[in-house]
Amino acid sequence: MVRLYLSGTLTPGDTVAMSDGNTGRAGPSPRLHGRESTVDGLRERISRASGGNGSVVVLTGPRGSGKTTLLEWVGRDAGFTTVDLRGTRAERGIPLSALDRMRPSDGPALEAVHPSEEDEFACCTALLRELAARCRRGPVLLRVDDAGSVDPASLRVLGMLGRRVHRLALLLVFAVETDPLGRESEVDPLEGFDRIDLEPLDEWAGARLLRERARCSPAPEVVEDALVRCGGNPLVLSEVAESLTAERAAGLAPPRLPPDGRLLTEAESVLRGLTPPARRLALLLMVGERLSVDTVHRAAPEDSAVPGAWSELFRAGLIHLSESTACFSQDLVRIGLLDRVCPAESRQAHLRLAEVLEREGDRARAVRHRCAAGEDFGGRLLAELAGAAESASRARDYCLASELHELAATHCSAGADRGDRLLAAGREAWAGGDTRRARALSRSAGPLVREVRARAAGELLRGGLELCDGDPATAGRSLATAAEALLGTDRRAAFRALMLAGEASCLTGDYRGYYALAHRAERLRCREETAEVTLMLEHFEGMSATFRGGHAAAVPPLRRVVRLAGDAADPMSIIWGSQAAFTLGLLETSRELAGRARDFARRDGSTAQEPWARVYGCLSALSLDRYAEAESTALEGLRLARGFGQRNLAVDHLVLLVLVAALRGDLETVRVRLDRAFAEEMSGRGLGRPDAFGSWGAACAELADGRPAEASRRLRLMRSGTGGSNPAVGVLAAPHFVEAAVSCGEVGNAERLLTAFDRWVTSTGSTARLALSHRCHALLARRTSEAEERFRTAVELHRGSGNSLELAKTELLYAGRLRRARRPTDARGLLGEAHTIFRRYGAERWADRARAELRAAGHTLPRDDGGAVPELTGQQSRISALVAEGATNREIAERLCISERTVEHHLRNVFVKLGVRSRVELTRTLGS
Secondary structure, three states: OOOOOOOOOOOOOOEEEOOOOOOOOOOOOOEEEOOHHHHHHHHHHHHHHHOOOOEEEEEEEOOOOOHHHHHHHHOOOOOOEEEEEEOOHHHOOOOOOHHHHOEEOOOOOOOOOOOOOOOHHHHHHHHHHHHHHHHOOOOEEEEEEOHHHOOHHHHHHHHHHHOOOOOOOEEEEEEEEEOOOOOEOOOHHHOOOEEEEOOOOOHHHHHHHHHHHOOOOOOHHHHHHHHHHHOOOHHHHHHHHHOOOHHHHOOOOOOOOOOOOHHHHHHHHHHHOOOHHHHHHHHHHHHHOEEEHHHHHHHOHHHHHOOOHHHHHHHOOOEEEEOOEEEEOOHHHHHHHHOOOOHHHHHHHHHHHHHHHHHOOOHHHHHHHHHHOOOOOOOOHHHHHHHHHHHHHHOOOHHHHHHHHHHHHHOOOOHHHHHHHHHHHHHHHHHOOOHHHHHHHHHHHHHHOOOHHHHHHHHHHHHHHHHHOOOHHHHHHHHHHHHHHHOOOOHHHHHHHHHHHHHHHHHHOOHHHHHHHHHHHHHOOOOOOOHHHHHHHHHHHHHHHHHHOOHHHHHHHHHHHHHHHHOOOOHHHHHHHHHHHHHHOOHHHHHHHHHHHHHHHHHHOOHHHHHHHHHHHHHHHHHOOOHHHHHHHHHHHHHHHHHOOOHHHHHHHHHHHHHHHHHHOOHHHHHHHHHHHHHHOOOOOOOHHHHHHHHHHHHHHHHHOOOHHHHHHHHHHHHHOOOOOOHHHHHHOHHHHHHHHHHHOOHHHHHHHHHHHHHHHHHHOOHHHHHHHHHHHHHHOOOHHHHHHHHHHHHHHHHHHOOHHHHHHHHHHHHHHHHHOOOHHHHHHHHHHHHHHHHHOOOHHHHHHHHHHHHHOOOOOOOOOOOOOOOOOHHHHHHHHHHHOOOOHHHHHHHHOOOHHHHHHHHHHHHHHHOOOOHHHHHHHHHO
C-alpha cells in the first residue's frame, strides 16, 4: 500500500498500557484496549485540573463497558489527592447518605459533609469550601462510580459542586451506567457536563483483549464468533476469554460465560428477585430472543397487564427496548440463564410463543419454538425446519433462515446432510451480511460435504467470503472452481461465480487472468440466455475491451449492460450496471444506479452488497464534483464494510477517501487516510486496485503542494506496476499525470498517456472528461494560440458539465499561462473566479495557489474576505453536527478519518462564519 508518511498515531486495536501510578509513564497496568480517544480526553482534563482549571466529565456506557477501569486509571496520575464515592442502591432512598461515605485517599471522611443538613445548597457550599482548601495543597480528584445508584439529593449537591469548580485544581469524574436505550436514568443533576460515551470495542481491540485474557490460544474462527456474540463489551469478552476450555478454543463448542462469573451471578440474583409476573415476561424474552412488544402482550396478557412489571425488568437492566421490540440486554447472559431455568418453565414459554406466532402468521419462528420445546413432529422435523428456513429466506430474514438451517444440521444423523444444511446456513448468513458467522459455518461444513453440486456451492461461498475479507487470489481460484462445477446445474450461479472471480482479478491487478475469464465466459455463451446472464456476459466483454484500451469496442456491450441494469431486480446486477455507466462517462446514470442498488440491498435484506454499491456511488459523485456527497458516501461505506467484516472493501473506501482529500488539496487528511488504509490492509493480500487509487491520491496531493516531480514519479510507478498496476485507474489519472509531466519537462510520457485517454474520452463522449482532455492538450500545446483555444474550450465544457472544482483548476492553469505571456489583466478575471470556487469547496491549498497567482498578476485579496461565503462547507457541516452530538475532537477525527488538527482548523472557521465563540453556542445555533 502506498504511503505518504509514516504516522506516529495509534491505530484501531492498539493496546494502551497506561500509567505506572507515579509519573503517568507507560506501565504494565491497567491495560485499556481500544480506548485511545477516551484516554486522550481524560489526559486533557487531568492537565487542565493540574493547572487550576477544574472540570467535570461524565463517563457513560452499559454495564461492563470499562467505566470503573477508567476511573482507576485516572486515579493513578501523580500528585492528585483522590476522593472516592460509589453509589449503593440499598441507600438510594436516604437523602444525602452518599456524602457521608466520601473518603479521601489521604485521611478520614470530609469534615464539612453533614448528611443531616437539609439545605442541599449549604452542603454544596461546605463541600466546596473544604475541597478548595485541599486544592491549595495540590490537585484533587473526586471519583463517583455508579452515579445512578447515588441518592438523588447527594447527586444534586455534586452537580451543584461541578458547576463551581472552574477556578479550582479539581477534577470530578462520574461513571454512569446507561439504561438499555443509551440514556442515563435519573441523573438530571449531571446534565450539561462533558460526556464521554464508551462505545463497544472495535474488532481489533476486542480480539486483543480476548487473546490476552484467554487461558488457551483460541482459533481464529473462535475469536470471530466471540466478537459477534459479545458485542464489543469488555467485561463480556473478558469472562468469555477466561471460560475458554480447550474444546471451545478449538472451535468445537460455542463460547459461553463462566457459570460462576460476575455477569451470570449478578443476572441470576436479579432474576430471582423479580416478582412472578416480571419473571415470566423475562422468561419469554429469554426464549424468544427479540420479540415485538405486542407479541409478548399476546403470549402473556395477564403478566403484561400487571402494573410495574415491564418497569421492573427495565430498571433491573435485563432488557433492551427499541421502538416496538424487546430483547435481553446481553445474548450470552440470556443463554447462560436459560441453562439455569426450570426446563418445564422454558418449554411452556416456547409453546406459548409458538401459538401466538402461528396466529400472527410467522410460521418460521413458530416452528423454531416448537422444535426448542421438544414437540414431536412425527418424523417431519427436518422437513418442517427446511420449510421454515425457506419461508424466512423469502421474507428476507436471512438471520433466522441461517439459524433454522443450523438447527436442522444438529438433528441430522448423516454427515453429508449435516454439511449441506450448515452450508445453507452459511449462505443465508452471508446474504444477511454476517461475514464472520458465514465463514465459521463454511469451515464446519467443508469436511462434511460430499455431493458435487454442494461442494461447488461451498466453493462459491468460500470464494465470496475470501473476496470480501481475505486473499483475493485465493478467492479467484475458489470462484473459478465453483463456476466450472456449477455450469451443468445452475448456469446463473456459474456466471455469477465467474464475475466474482473477475472482480478478484481486478482487485489484485491480474488483468491477464481477467481476460482469460472473459474469454471463457464468451465461449460459454448460448443463443438463449436470461437477462441476468446476458448482463454478465456483456459486462465481461465491455470491461475486458476497456482494460485492453479498445474503448470503441467496449461501448456497445457496456450500453447494453446499463440498459439491462435498469430493469434488474438484484443488487449485484445493478452495481455492475453502475460500473458500466461510470466507464461510459454516464456519471448521473452511474450515481442513480449506485443509489438504487444501495436502496435495493437494504430493502431486500442483502445488506452485504451495500458497501460495494457505495464504491461507485462515491466515484460518480466525485467525478460530478459533488465532494461532500462523495465523502459521506465513502465514510458510510467504510463504516458498513467494517461492521460486516469486509476488510477488503473497507480499504477500497479508505483509498477513495484519500482521493477525495487529495483532489481538494488537503495534504494532512491524505496522510492520515493513507496511514489508516495501510494499517487496515492485511499483509500479503496483494490489493492492487486500492494501491493504484492510493498512488493516484498521493500524486494529486503532491501536485496540490507544488511538487510535480514527486507526483510524476508516483504515477509512473503506478503504471509500471510498482505502485499498484491498474489500467482503468491509470487512464482515470491521466489528466494529473499530464499536468505533472509537463511541469517536469516529461512531454513524451504525457503525450503517450494522453493518446490513450483521448481514445477513451472520444468513445464515451463524456463532457466532463472531454473538458479534461482539452485542458491536457492546452498544457502540451507549443503554440500560444492553440493553447488558448484549448483552454477556452475546456472552460466552456466544464461550465456545461457543472464540474466547478475542475473548472477552477483549469482557470488557474490558464491564468498562469496568460500571466507568463504578460497578460495579467486577462489572468486576474480567471483567478478571481477560481479563488472563490476553491474557497467554496474548502480546497484551501488550491485557494492559496490562486491567491499567489493573483499577487504575481498584480492584485492582492485581503485575508479576511478571500471570497469566503457564509455557508458551511460539507466537511464543516459534518463536524458541526458531530459537535452538537457531544463528540470530542478525537472522536470526530476517528469518525471522519481526519486529523485532530484538521478538526480544530475547521471548527475555528465554523465559529467565525456563524459568529459563535464556543461549542455550547455552536450546539445552540444548530439546534435553533
